[in-house]
Amino acid sequence: MLSSFSKNIQTTLVTSFFSSLVYACTIPYLIIYLAGLFSPELLGILVMINVVSSFLAGIIGGYLADNFQRKKILMIFQNLYGVSLFVVALNFTGILSHHFWLIGGYLICGITYNLYYSAFDAVLLDSTVPAERKKVYQLEYWSFNLSMALGASIAGFLFKYYLFYLFFGAALLQFAVSAFLQKNLSYKNSVSHTKGKTIFHDLFTNYYIAAKDKRWVILILGIALYSAAEFSLQNYTGIRLSKEFEPITLFSVNIDGVRMLSILQVINTIMVVFFTFIVSRITEKKTERTVIIVGLLIYISGYGLMASANSIYLLIPLTILATFGELASAPILTARQVDLIPEDKQASYLSFGSLSFQISQLIAAVGLTLGGYLTASLISGYIIILGVAGIYFVVSSLYDVKKSTY
Incomplete structure (x- = not known):
């Protein structure tokens, strides 16, 4: 299927796959490592600081993507992302042994990733035509989940004894990804020539258009609320399982909490790899609105209940349940979301849209902090209630009968 698309689409999809692999190998497990150094309350605050700084970086990244050449932005910040992973790797050797370097590397990872990802999203959107867009985003979703499973498998079994090799290898792979993109991407974008008196004025003007689009804001808030369910697996649920x-x-292999987390992520991805297109065919004749509502309800219920489950006999069925909900709803949501974006403000809308990513991480971080005071069952309720509110906002935004033709 990949060969049927243009070279630029192929390049961005391959790059997306390996960039996601780098993330899956490192950041979720770095948080688990930090949980062994700090209290849940302090770790929650640290994750929140990372979310806020990443959000501000995302705003600046969207501005840069609309006003400068996106290929240069990708080259600069993808390589800086690799540098931050290398700094973390050196911490595990004892060369940069102070916690300052470890925390600094973690925060810089979030900042640099968000400085370049708006440009990356805009390049992919720019390279597609409406007729192929749903297939492109479906393939990106499929490859993203495959990369997450591979990353979880690698990191889960290297986490305890080979942290340096894990992060050093991830840094090298990130540098290789950047070099591959620069060599194979033939892309030059037009830039905005409307300048304000200062960069802050330009930033405000750039985002005001997206922020005043009520329908877009409601959609982003809804996505953030239900996505927090899955982020809780990487934060609260993952740390809880590790402890x-x-x-x-299992089959002569010792399975601890960290490896259990890896197994759950691998199951999720194996299902995505084998069932994405099957589920798509099953649901394509159904009403989109119904598919999204039912799919998201299953999705948040599965991940929400996993936050309080400790038995493998509960965790695996809940993972399967959540994944089926994800498979039914995610490709449709991605395709419909980009339909709301004006062509001349792609990067700004996409960067503003990254708020959903940041807010969902913030909600998950709040859940991590609350976990120091509340029972796991209450955290499950917290996740599910917010998820239901998110579904309401998403459906209201996408399928308002006065504004939508779907």
């Missing part, structure tokens, strides 16, 4: 899950032996 509370009773190790078991």
Whole structure:
């Protein structure tokens, strides 16, 4: 299927796959490592600081993507992302042993990633035509989940004893990804020539258009609320399993909490790899609105209940349940979301849209902090209630009968 698209689409999809692989190998497990150094309350605050700084970086990244050449932005900040991973790797060797370097590397990872990802999204959107867009985003969704499973498999089994090699290898792969993109991407974008008196004026003007689009704002808020369910797996649920899950032996392999988290992510991705297009065919004749509502309800219920489950006999079925909900709703949502974006403000809308990513991380971080005071069952309720509110906002935005033709 990949060969049927243009070279630029192929290049961005391949780059997306390996960039996601780098993320999956490192950041979720770095948070688990930090959980061994700091209290849940302090770790929650640290994650929130990362979310806020990443959000501000995302705003600046969207501005840069609309006003400068996106290929240069990708080259600069993808390489800086690799540098930040290298700094974390050096911490595990004892060369940069102070916690300052570890925390600094973690924060810089979030900042640099968000400085370049708006440009990356805009390049992919720019390279597609409406007729192929749904297939392109479906393929991106499929490859993203495959990369997450591979990353989780690698990191889960290297986490305890080979952290340096894990992060050093991820840094090298990130540098290779950047070089591949620069060599194979043939792309030059037009830039905005409307300048304000200062960069802050330009930033405000750039985002005001997206921020005053009520329908877009409601959609982004809704996505943030339901996406927090999945982010809780990487934050609250993952850390809880690393501490509370009773190790078991499966096929002569010792499975502790960290490896259990990896297994759950691998199951999720294996299902995505084999069932994405099957589920798509099953649901394509159904009403989109119904598919999204039912799919998202299953999705948030699965991830929400996983936050309080400790048994492998509950965790695996809940993962399967959540994944089926994700498979039914995610490709439709992605395709419909980009239909709302004006062509002349793609990067700004996409960067403003990254708020959903940042807010969902913030909600998950709040859940992590609350976990120091509340029971796991209450955290499950917190995740599910917010998810239901998110579904309401998403459906209201996408399928308002006065504004939508779908």
